[in-house]
Amino acid sequence: MKRTPRMVVQGRLAGLLRVPKVARSPRPQKTPLERLAAKSKREESEQLLGFQLGLSPIVKRAGQFEPQFHFHPSRGWAFDWALEPMMLAVEIDGGGYVAGAHSRGEGIEEDCLKRAEAMMLGWRVLVVTPRQVKRGQALRWIELILQNILAVADGR
Secondary structure: OOOOHHHHHHHHHHHHHOOOOOOOOOOOOOOHHHHHHHHHHHHHHHHHHHHHHHHOHHHHHHOOOEEEEEOOOOOOOEEEEEEHHHOEEEEEOOHHHOOOHHHOHHHHHHHHHHHHHHHHOOOEEEEEOHHHHHHOHHHHHHHHHHHHHHHHHHOO
16 A cells, blocks of 8 residues: 555654653562561561550550451451550551552552551551651550540540
């Protein structure tokens, strides 16, 4: 088939209207050792927080936190720590400094969905970092929240 001038112009215009694909930068691949280190750091923070919670008199007065508490009736979601009678949950977000799954778009959206569903079920969700656990800041926040909940329950 012979190309007419009109066909050539249409082809050029079509080429101008095409949006070129933008190449995505590849995700940095972590070595198995880096993945293990990030996981163990998060688990270390969860264990440390559990130890801190066990020593706190305010927490003891409120009840006992449960690790890996499954809260949703149909999804497999679990909180790192939860105090069910007070509907207080603690999530430790450790992936922010190591470019983990929870620091990328899809992971952040999934975390938001999980927390929104939890709040719609009546949960108070405190999100902390491993650094905040190590500094004792997370425990102080938990104690303040529990003091407020207990004060309201006592009618103060």
